[in-house]
Amino acid sequence: MKQDPRRARQKRNYDEPLPRDEMDDSYQDQNSYSQPRRRPWMKILIFLIVLIAIVLAVKSYLNHKSVEVSENVTIVAVTPIESTILIPHEECHNETTSKLVKNKNATFFNNLFDSKKNPKYIQQNSTKRVCQTVNAESQVTNGYVVKYQFGNYIESMNVVTPPPLNAVIPLTELQKYQQQTLVNNVASDAVSNK
Helix, strand or coil: CCCCHHHHHCCCCCCCCCCHHHCCCCCCCHHHHHCCCCHHHHHHHHHHHHHHHHHHHHHHHHHHHHHHHCCEEEEEEEEEEEEEEEEEEEEEEEEEEEEEEECCCCCHHHHHHCCCCCCCEEEEEEEEEEEEEEEEEEEEEEEEEEEEEECCEEEEEEECCCCCCCCEEEHHHHHHHHHHHHHHHHHHHHHHHC
């Protein structure tokens, strides 16, 4: 192939395509025709392998995490939560009142001769029961604060019924006590809001 002498002196502009006479027609695209296409299923296979590896890693992490949560805790202290409430009750007593009333048996002549037997006025007594509502203070236990040792840490939570002091129990069992507290608090809030 001969080159045009004018073109030899010019510098090549690589942005322009080569003219047809300068193209190398001897190049054969062996990759596109001789081997079958394997890339789509290879990509799917690689994707599945990566996906399985991720699933196994997450499952292993969750299993390891659940083993750590089931550690035992030691109950260090149990303190009651007490509050003062007012309990209304009725207090009743008898009141006696007396008043002077005109004597029906007294006559003009009785007053002149014998005023002691039939006085002009007599005392009349009446008794009636009087009740009033009185509030009495009372101490009630609303739950317990349980302090427990979890590893090197001391934590606390509110529970309804206290576990025994110095007991070693799983943390999940202690959390069940706390869930009862939450259910009771939600129920009491619902009743008080009505």
